[in-house]
Amino acid sequence: MSDAIATRPLGADVGRLDGPRKVTGAAIYAYEHPLTDPAYVFPLLSTAARGRVVGIDAAEAQRLPGVLAVLTHEPAPKLADTSNPELAVLQSPAIHFRGQIVGAVVAESLEIGAHAAALVCIEEQASEHDVVLRVDHPDVFKPDDDETDTAHGDAEAGLCPAATVDATYTTPHQHQGAMEPHTSVALWSDDTLRLYESTQSVHGVRETIAEVFGLRAEQVEVTAPFVGGGFGSKGEVHANTVLAVMAARAVPGRPVKLALTRRQVFTLGSHRTPTIQRVRLGADASGGLLAITHDVWAHTSRVQVYIDQIAAATRMMYAAPSIATTHRLAPLDVPFPSWMRAPSEAPGMYALECAIDELAVALRIDAIELRIHNDPPADPVSGKPWSSRNLVACLRQGAERFGWAGRDPAPRRRRDGRWLAGTGVAGSTYPVFHTPGSQARVEFRADGRYEVSIGAMDVGTGTWTSLAQVAAEALGVPLERVALQIGDTALPYSHVPGGSAGITSWGATLFGAARAFRDRHGDDPAPGDAVTAGAPDNPAEDAYAMHAFGAHFAEVRVDADTGEVRVPRMLGVFAIGRVVNPRTARSQLIGGMTFGLSMALHEEVVMDAALGAIVTTDLAGYHIAANADVGDIDAAWIDEIDPHVNAMGTKGIGELGIVGSAAAIANAVFHATGIRVRDLPITPDKLLRARVELSARA
Amino acid sequence: MKPFEYERAADTGGAVAALAGRRGAAYLAGGTNLVDHMKLGIASPELLVDVSRALDARIEELPGGGLRIGAGVRNADLAADMRVRKRYPALARALLSGASGQLRNLATTGGNLLQRTRCPYFQDPTTPCNKREPGSGCSALDGHTRQHAILGASQHCVATHPSDMAVAMLAFDAVVRVRGAGGLREIAIADLHRLPGDVPQRDTTLEHGELITDVDLPSLEIAARSTYRKVRDRASYAFALVSVAAAVELASDDTFADVRIAFGGLAHKPWRATLAEDELRGRPATEAAFRAAAHAELAAAQPLRDNAFKIAMASNALVATLRELTMPRAAR
């Protein structure tokens, strides 16, 4: 910390400024805001996957002492805007998925609420449901989105006479699994609504809730100084927040608390769609790509279209005269999908980077050299120059550090006792998003510090620290002279930190505000001097293709008897422009890589097709990598200066770590075993089944 | 969660008296299983009798060389006990492979034996389940059965028993000491857990109100050469897909003088592999013999939709475990 004064704030290795508050419990999360006399909300969920509620008998529950209200669709609590079916809570008897909110109990305590909930009799009339994604689903449709299908060049010709690789990969329904469940604490007083919310965007909640309830934005005040993870699941408002606000309206003047149970989070907190992805690669004998096609099938709710651009990275990752991508959706009776950890790139790059590995194997070309051979000098589809592109440097430096040289590409050759060993590589990329429109306020205080306010969020990523560093840099003062304020709608407007755009967009805003402050008040301001401003437009934005890149390396060991996969070593080398804080950056990157490991080996929401129910509804059933799964994991970055991306030269890093890391592990599993498991997660049973089949054939 | 009464028992006699005649009452030990079930709405006792202080939490030498483990001994303490680690290593390993550090600090020996299945349908009160609600049907039969049984199941229930500890105890012929309204009795651990048959709601042969007070590990030389192998989806904090507890004693000619084998993850109860043991006794310790033993035990397996892999997995895990245990010390 002290050396932060000596060095420049931007780039300094600063420990988390909020760390002491977090480890001592002084950091207050949504549910913990001390309020007088709160009431508690317990949601009632549907058990049919499709159908309608035909009767509700809440008489017994209502008689229970301590029950304040039972909310159902009869009568429907009034909403101003019901156009978003996910947020049209209790507006009709229709059931769109199993685990949908069909009522709620408001009670003096959580226990009474849960007890009363069990006493409410809900009669449902179920209709036939379907929760299984498949390519030949009769209702598959082409979503109405500019980029649904793209074609550059003549892909079919490039695949002629035959594709060198034609493989289908699948990724399962996945769940964000934030430690802190979705939580809302709501209080109406007069005509203002106050929300303590576990969210990735206080202003996003304000806007959405104001719309849904027909309020002016200023009537909704949202506070979220600390958030226990979101991973996309708290980027948009979900039904739980609407329900909490309804419940608060039912008990005027009293705050209500609603924290979803772990089980409820699985259906109400959103998820990542499962995907089926067919990748075809045409290449000449030297490995030059002639054509790439990437066809994606995903699911969405039957009543709302949500689409991830899963093949997006395929359009820019490698050079090929023809590149074609398609996206199709199957409408199913499933909970609402939404953003999750690199929503499009994580599943999309898993498929592409495995296919590239398959091509390397088929052509007997080193997997790194093949990627370097196809590195495009400019964005292959738009033709725009790169603001900076250093995939090749990442691959080369990574290979050096990892010890790739001399790798025998032949699969199933290395054995260490009971373990089959292998290594794998994959590329990574993520766009540099800039979300315009944020504002920041800078005020010089009597204590000599600059108060810097912006409605930015710390969802556990370290914003309290890194954004303070950016502010100090922008103002040209030591970190200690910055007092950062974030996480409240009382602060200047800020967008949701999706798409890894947090530091990049907020940081650009702070730079803009700092410049405006200095222009107005100079270097020697008087106490009380203040300015609110945003970032100027970045003229380079349209001129360049802007992306971060990286290379993942993984070493795996597969138990020859049981098919258990362990990952003793992972290395990621990234090109991410300027690094604001190496400590928080490293945490972000290795955290992302761990998600990739988890995606490769563990994570899968299992749906029971007959019941239309999620079967894995706790963290004992929905596996996320545990500490013991993560061996020696390291992230490094190359020196990259990108003058075009923004005033700081930063690229987003939140999601880059996960993109491609699952592929590196899958490729290493192939190298270890000779078995290509294309359906994630790679669990022991799949390897064992393939082995039995292999040995039966041999 | 239904309102309930709570009472802390001072001693085992008081605990047993408190439950006698009250069908709606239950013992509470570490609470890591029961409290979850209450929150999920699949257990709603009207009275909880907390036995965590009434139960013995000591591990004592038995005359003749065995160990008596108080039912209140925490899983973490049992795993760390030097006598257990030296004389019954498979038990220490089984315990350490279970749950997480925090859970093991709380979980008790008695509670671990009586933990209920992790069948996801059992844990979801909105789905039919014969174990939770006799006669309602078994959702697993048409459902997701990756974790379910391949041995000894019935058409009424195909659940598995989740305990690791119990598997090792079964291999060592532990004896469960129980106190009921009628006094004390001893149950061979093999007779504690039951197969589902047409009464899947009953996990064990205990009567309502019977309290486990201790578990006796007999003096058993072979146990010193034992191990526990747990096959699971992630490196820690996951229930077994398949597990094996095994102990071997080789004669001077490298034939099996004695062998003990128990499986976890295959059945409604920890599964003693007597057929495999019979196959091995007197035979030379070769790969072929290990395979034949696995085959002898698993020939009767009846896989469900999603768990046929358990046959190969259990077979390979057993072979690997025997290989490890019979390898000359120097080669290990």
Ligand SMILES: Cc1cc2nc3c(=O)[nH]c(=O)nc-3n(C[C@H](O)[C@H](O)[C@H](O)COP(=O)(O)OP(=O)(O)OC[C@H]3O[C@@H](n4cnc5c(N)ncnc54)[C@H](O)[C@@H]3O)c2cc1C
């Ligand atoms: C996330 C998670 C992961 C886990 N992973 C594993 C694992 O990998 N392997 C594994 O083996 N286990 C695992 N467990 C289960 C854990 O081992 C059990 O929950 C624990 O052993 C139960 O002990 P307890 O003392 O907390 O029992 P409690 O919850 O207090 O009681 C369980 C049951 O036993 C009864 N009972 C308790 N003591 C007695 C007694 N002395 N006499 C009669 N009845 C009694 C209670 O009435 C109750 O019905 C896991 C649990 C969780 C929550």
Ligand code: SF4
């Ligand atoms: S397997 Fe047993 S526990 Fe599971 S649903 Fe069927 S009856 Fe219930």
